[in-house]
Amino acid sequence: MKRVRILFPATAIFVFAATGLAQNKSATAPANPPQAQATQPAPTVASLVDREIGAVEKQIVDAAEAMPEDKYNFSPENLNIPGADYKGVRTFAVQVKHVAASNYFLFSSITGDQIPDDYKGGNGPTDIKTKADIVKFVKDSFAMGHKAAAMLTNENMLQTAEHSKSPRLHLATFAVAHAFDHYGQMVEYLRMNGIVPPASRTKSD
Amino acid sequence: MKRISLTLYAFTLLALVAPSLYAQSQSIDPSSSLPARSRADELLGRWNDIGNKLVAMAQDFPEDKYDYKLQKDERTFALNLLHAAGLDFVVLRAVAGSNLGPDFGKGDNPSRDQFKTKADVVKFVQEAVADGADVIKQQGDAGLDKTTKLGSKLHHNSDLWMLAIEHSGEHYGQLVVYYRANNMVPPDSRRQ
Numbered sequence: 359m360k361r362v363r364i365l366f367p368a369t370a371i372f373v374f375a376a377t378g379l380a381q382n383k384s385a386t387a388p389a390n391p392p393q394a395q396a397t398q399p400a401p402t403v404a405s406l407v408d409r410e411i412g413a414v415e416k417q418i419v420d421a422a423e424a425m426p427e428d429k430y431n432f433s434p435e436n437l438n439i440p441g442a443d444y445k446g447v448r449t450f451a452v453q454v455k456h457v458a459a460s461n462y463f464l465f466s467s468i469t470g471d472q473i474p475d476d477y478k479g480g481n482g483p484t485d486i487k488t489k490a491d492i493v494k495f496v497k498d499s500f501a502m503g504h505k506a507a508a509m510l511t512n513e514n515m516l517q518t519a520e521h522s523k524s525p526r527l528h529l530a531t532f533a534v535a536h537a538f539d540h541y542g543q544m545v546e547y548l549r550m551n552g553i554v555p556p557a558s559r560t561k562s563d
Numbered sequence: 564m565k566r567i568s569l570t571l572y573a574f575t576l577l578a579l580v581a582p583s584l585y586a587q588s589q590s591i592d593p594s595s596s597l598p599a600r601s602r603a604d605e606l607l608g609r610w611n612d613i614g615n616k617l618v619a620m621a622q623d624f625p626e627d628k629y630d631y632k633l634q635k636d637e638r639t640f641a642l643n644l645l646h647a648a649g650l651d652f653v654v655l656r657a658v659a660g661s662n663l664g665p666d667f668g669k670g671d672n673p674s675r676d677q678f679k680t681k682a683d684v685v686k687f688v689q690e691a692v693a694d695g696a697d698v699i700k701q702q703g704d705a706g707l708d709k710t711t712k713l714g715s716k717l718h719h720n721s722d723l724w725m726l727a728i729e730h731s732g733e734h735y736g737q738l739v740v741y742y743r744a745n746n747m748v749p750p751d752s753r754r755q
Contacts, residue, residue: 401719403602410725417733434743443746516600527605531725535609538729542736549634 403515407530408507414537415500420556421544422454422496427489429551437550448481450547454492455482457540461499464533467522468506506530603703606724607696613731614692617647619750620738621688626681633744640741641684645673647734648691654727655695657713658706658720663694699724 425432430451435444448456459482466473476483486495507530515527522529545555621644629641638646649671652664665687667673678684699706707721742749 406719406721406725409722410729414729434740439744441746442744444743447743515602516605525605527602528608531605531609534725535613535728535732538732539736539739542733542738543740544736545733546633546737546740549637 403512403527404507404510407510407527407534408504410531410534411500411503411507414534414541415497415503417541417557418454418457418537418544419493419497419500421541421548422489422493424548424553424556425450425489425544425551430489430492432547432551434547434550448543450544451487451489451492452481453540453544453547454496455486456480457537458482458492458496458499460536461496461503461533464529464536465499465502465506467519467524467529468509468526469502470521471502471505503530503533601704602707602721603699606707606721606728607699609728610695610699610724611692613728613735614651614688614695616735616751617644617731617738618685618688618692620644620735620742621681621685623750624681624742624747628745629681629684630675631741631745633741637737639675640738641675641678641681642672643734643738643741644684644688645675645678646671647731648688649673650730651691651695651727653713654723655691655698657711658702658723659694659698660711663698664690695724695727 431449433444433447433449434442435447437444459477459479462473462482463478465471466478474483482495486492506526510526510530516525518524519526519529524532548555624640630639632639645667649667652667653671656663665677667677667687673687678687702709702720707719707724709720710717711720711723712718713723739749739752
């Protein structure tokens with residue numbers, strides 16, 4: 359992201375705002391880290407995971423909406439950057455679809471929802487092509503994520519999901535981590551097209 | 564590698580053989596790390612997973628390309644790593660209540676003036692990952708439900724840890740693109 363993005367990225371700002379913990383972007387690092395810690399009523403695991411899903415959902419959807427439709431098939435390969443090797447890498451559209459399809463694969467393992475095979479993993483259905491359809495596809499995948507989060511309890515979060523070999527909490531947090539990886543790539547794709555990622559536009563730099 | 568379901572195997576195989584599914588970074592194999600035995604264990608897995616990916620990049624990328632950046636308004640490769648690890652230190656110090664790691668001034672953007680060489684950067688990233696892992700292990704599940712004052716607000720420690728993990732993931736994704744711009748395959752993608 360931008361060089362002058364100081365302490366907390368938009369991710370953090372979103373998470374903290376969502377939790378009523380919004381703070382300024384910079385100069386918030388304490389010179390001396392606090393010593394005292396207190397215990398207060400903990401949020402439920404469902405609410406924690408739901409916030410994480412909501413945070414990455416906002417980043418991904420905002421970035422997807424920021425890319426003009428005529429750039430959706432952009433790949434760095436198009437730029438023919440000397441010395442680069444982007445041959446065969448995902449286009450912007452496929453990055454978004456991959457996040458969505460991965461979400462469906464992972465979250466449906468928690469919810470037990472039956473979804474089409476081409477929704478699960480890989481790059482999603484080939485017939486989802488327009489920007490509107492792709493944005494809807496990824497939004498709907500996160501909706502399943504919120505449903506999955508709501509199903510997490512202290513009792514079941516470490517149990518293997520019925521439709522997977524992984525524990526429920528693991529599936530949910532993996533989905534979030536995976537989406538952030540691809541969000542980072544989408545940020546670069548946006549910048550390669552002269553578009554400042556929405557999360558960076560509110561910075562005062 | 565743990566057992567992989569038939570479905571997952573099919574996806575993995577498809578990703579290997581289909582150019583359109585060319586993997587830029589991590590796959591969606593959720594069984595690539597150990598199943599959690601506790602919330603802290605799950606968090607530790609996530610922390611180490613992304614942290615070790617950044618360490619691998621730091622060790623792997625040629626030193627003469629450390630100041631490369633793809634666009635003019637971005638951080639260089641080295642500054643991305645320093646920033647990700649810097650935020651890790653801000654979080655882990657706050658949660659631990661002690662000034663672990665080297666002094667790099669205020670904020671989360673350590674200067675290249677302080678970390679001049681590749682070895683300096685690698686060590687800094689390694690320390691951030693290791694120190695964070697130690698704090699997570701020491702505090703366990705109980706630590707996740709505590710709150711820490713950072714800035715002017717109280718935050719649940721679990722939120723702070725996930726913030727750092729997600730932040731690292733975002734910068735990892737950016738560096739994946741830096742890799743390809745230099746005709747290199749990211750370390751994590753070479754295993755696929």
